[in-house]
Amino acid sequence: MTNTPLDDPNILRRSNFLLPKGTIYMDGNSLGPSSLASNKATQDVLNNQWEQDLIKSWNVHSWIDLPKKVGSKIAPILGAAPDQVIACDSISVNLFKLLSAGLKINDERKIIVSEQKNFPTDLYIAQGLSELLGKDKCELKQVEKHEIEDALNDEVAILMLTHVDFRTGEMLPMERITKLAHQHGVLVLWDLAHSAGAVPLELDRWNVDFAVGCGYKYLNGGPGSPAFMYVSKRHLRHLKQPLTGWMGHASPFSFEPEYSPAEGIEKALCGTPPILSFAALDGALNAFEGLDMMQVRAQSNSLKLHFLATMTEILQTNPDLKLVTPEDEERQGSQLSFSHPHSYAIAQALIDKQIIVDFRAPDILRLGFTPLYLSHAEVDKAAKTLRNIVQDGSYLNAKYQTRNKVT
Numbered sequence: 001m002t003n004t005p006l007d008d009p010n011i012l013r014r015s016n017f018l019l020p021k022g023t024i025y026m027d028g029n030s031l032g033p034s035s036l037a038s039n040k041a042t043q044d045v046l047n048n049q050w051e052q053d054l055i056k057s058w059n060v061h062s063w064i065d066l067p068k069k070v071g072s073k074i075a076p077i078l079g080a081a082p083d084q085v086i087a088c089d090s091i092s093v094n095l096f097k098l099l100s101a102g103l104k105i106n107d108e109r110k111i112i113v114s115e116q117k118n119f120p121t122d123l124y125i126a127q128g129l130s131e132l133l134g135k136d137k138c139e140l141k142q143v144e145k146h147e148i149e150d151a152l153n154d155e156v157a158i159l160m161l162t163h164v165d166f167r168t169g170e171m172l173p174m175e176r177i178t179k180l181a182h183q184h185g186v187l188v189l190w191d192l193a194h195s196a197g198a199v200p201l202e203l204d205r206w207n208v209d210f211a212v213g214c215g216y217k218y219l220n221g222g223p224g225s226p227a228f229m230y231v232s233k234r235h236l237r238h239l240k241q242p243l244t245g246w247m248g249h250a251s252p253f254s255f256e257p258e259y260s261p262a263e264g265i266e267k268a269l270c271g272t273p274p275i276l277s278f279a280a281l282d283g284a285l286n287a288f289e290g291l292d293m294m295q296v297r298a299q300s301n302s303l304k305l306h307f308l309a310t311m312t313e314i315l316q317t318n319p320d321l322k323l324v325t326p327e328d329e330e331r332q333g334s335q336l337s338f339s340h341p342h343s344y345a346i347a348q349a350l351i352d353k354q355i356i357v358d359f360r361a362p363d364i365l366r367l368g369f370t371p372l373y374l375s376h377a378e379v380d381k382a383a384k385t386l387r388n389i390v391q392d393g394s395y396l397n398a399k400y401q402t403r404n405k406v407t
């Protein structure tokens with residue numbers, strides 16, 4: 001029998017989060033929960049700022065500065081000095097800006113290398129850009145994970161990778177791959193959707209060129225939360241992004257007829273920021289202030305380890321259930337993924353017992369380990385419940401088979 005390890009009181013701050021009673025939330029890798037701070041910040045915009053101060057709020061409540069302010073709150077979580085991170089738009093849109101900008105910097109080259117199993121939007125955006133610029137200016141080359149290093153050569157302009165695989169939870173060695181790419185003059189763009197707020201990052205120290213990430217996953221910014229982007233200081237001055245909207249102008253309120261980009265990271269902006277969503281993300285980020293990401297990582301590893309220890313026997317005896325996340329902790333993000341022919345139904349059966357997990361096609365059951373609000377006792381209960389469901393076949397019940405539009 002394994003004992004349930006103790007929680008680290010410096011990391012677990014469950015009372016800050018607004019989770020329904022009795023719910024074990026293991027889907028923070030997909031949509032982080034609401035929090036008191038997020039709720040309060042949003043209410044403040046709604047009930048005080050917008051209602052009372054109306055349009056003055058752009059100045060008196062500094063709405064106009066929110067993309068930059070929120071970006072600087074995210075910067076330490078990424079291991080980035082301030083002024084290189086800004087919050088705006090979605091990952092998809094930010095990828096479009098950065099891929100275009102990267103091709104301009106590396107303008108003798110046209111190839112974007114990515115991984116075939118990358119999150120589809122990353123591939124779709126590169127395909128759309130290639131369509132727009134023409135195949136002689138931009139070409140996407142998709143390779144397998146084990147082919148990434150071999151695909152790097154002097155013809156490649158940009159390597160675009162997701163750090164933690166959304167299906168398997170596998171984490172790539174960012175520092176090593178970035179270094180290898182640079183040896184061939186290749187720029188590197190990392191998608192941190194499943195990394196920011198989950199694992200320690202050192203973008204500056206690892207010499208990363210560009211990165212994008214999500215506000216609504218591990219950063220708990222709420223549904224549709226603004227994404228963020230990182231541009232290394234060494235590229236900022238020359239960076240030219242194609243979505244030249246007025247918010248990225250050097251002087252938006254001069255209303256000049258010619259576009260001229262802002263000096264700093266503000267040039268990455270396009271249109272008016274969604275202030276309600278920004279307020280929610282701004283509040284949510286308070287949870288990360290002064291937080292040591294190494295300690296978060298240690299707790300996340302401890303939660304995963306306990307979960308796996310509880311699952312050891314069934315993984316050995318039930319050939320249908322397989323761990324698809326690498327066993328080596330160094331190669332894991334903050335999620336564990338299992339494959340099973342009935343993963344969808346198993347996820348539904350767990351949700352029915354208030355253990356919220358999710359499913360990814362074709363057969364992956366995903367569980368997020370988020371030590372800010374998830375305890376070892378909850379993880380213990382989740383593992384035992386999953387074990388029972390797989391063993392007793394209760395997932396075969398007809399009510400667990402119907403698929404929703406969003407999985």
Ligand SMILES: *Cc1c(COP(=O)(O)O)cnc(C)c1O
Nearest residue numbers: 090091092119162166191193227
């Ligand atoms: C969730 C996720 C996205 C989401 O992109 P949006 O454009 O913000 O909707 C992108 N990339 C990865 C790897 C993701 O997991």
